[in-house]
Amino acid sequence: MARLTFAAGLALLQATSGNAFIAGPVSAPRATVAPVTSASEAEALLEAKSPRLIASNATGAGALGLGLVAGAAVALAGATRRSSAGQGRRSTASAEVVARKANPTATFETTMGSFKAEIYLDRVPITASNFIDLCTTGFYNGVHFHRVIPGFMDQFGCPNARDPNARNAGQGGPPDGEFKNLVTGATERRSNGGNIKDENISRDTNAPGTLSMANTGQPNSGGSQFFLNVNNNSNLDWFAPGPSKHPVFGKIIEGMDIAVAISKVPTRNDNPKTPIMMKSITIS
Known part of the structure; x- marks a missing residue:
């Protein structure tokens, strides 16, 4: 070395x-971490395995495991796609993705x-x-x-x-x-x-x-x-x-x-x- x-x-x-x-x-x-506020953003962060899925949207009510975090992002993304197909638009509901340990x-x-x-x-x-x-x-x-x-x-x-x-x-x-x-x-x-x-x-x-x-x-x-x-x-x-x-x-x-x-x-x-x-x- x-x-x-x-x-x-x-x-x-x-x-x-x-x-x-x-x-x-x-x-x-x-450092300030911007919250995850849409399904499309949650899906993109999930695919990129971004630490923001862990660092953002802390609730202080305990800690969700990474699997729950990923699951929440997947569910949100899937729900958005279904809403888009059925209604022709994306949901604007914010995502409470993570409670950080x-x-x-x-x-x-x-x-x-x-x-x-x-x-x-x-x-x-x-x-x-x-x-x-x-x-x-x-x-x-x-x-x-x-x-x-x-x-x-x-x-x-x-x-x-x-x-x-x-x-x-x-x-x-x-x-x-x-x-x-x-x-x-x-x-x-x-x-x-x-x-x-x-x-x-x-x-x-x-x-x-x-x-x-x-x-x-x-x-x-x-x-x-x-x-x-x-x-x-x-x-x-x-x-x-x-x-x-x-x-x-x-x-x-x-x-x-x-x-x-x-x-x-x-x-x-x-x-x-x-x-x-x-x-x-x-x-x-």
Whole structure:
């Protein structure tokens, strides 16, 4: 796998060692999602397997499964076609298609303490599903933080960093394979060294406490590595000017002090002198 380059958020923090960069918390307001208001639109979104079938028309009264969502869209589309055939026009009735589940929570147990984060499955379903799959299969267990910078971020997720002193920490990713998109039900793939598709769709900024994807600086080069922002690193947003493009996929909701403490430990070449290991990440 090509060596990951550290796309530094600040000119004074730009790294020369070539490791992958990541960034983080308080996220921007959620992107507004237009409601599904007609049968023809529902049918088109269904055929495209659009996340809008999950993200729009939230009722707050519970959560319908994806099968119910798809069924509602099919039924609405079919009813519209029958109405059109019988009456010569489409129904204008709006579609209450989805009641969205609450986003999952990830609990991070480290040798310096624990913290929790909301994972934005509703906003970046491919990125979030990839992360959740890696967590539930134990991929991150025993991996060490390999790069921390005070006032900037904590980087984590390279399998090479199971050895806390590995010289190639920051260069690794997960194995190629498949995982399930937990929103659409589609099969997604990791390829070319465990990389996933870029998902630059949600305009959540790299604010303090956010979780953001690391990459090599090239398109579609994210995998298992991510970083926890401990500063406002909005210059790393995928929609900000400049070469760094790091999509946010979560936000710390408990234990931000642990992430800040990790960023401040003594380091050698940005690697913690005293190893900081991830014991486990559990999803609930």
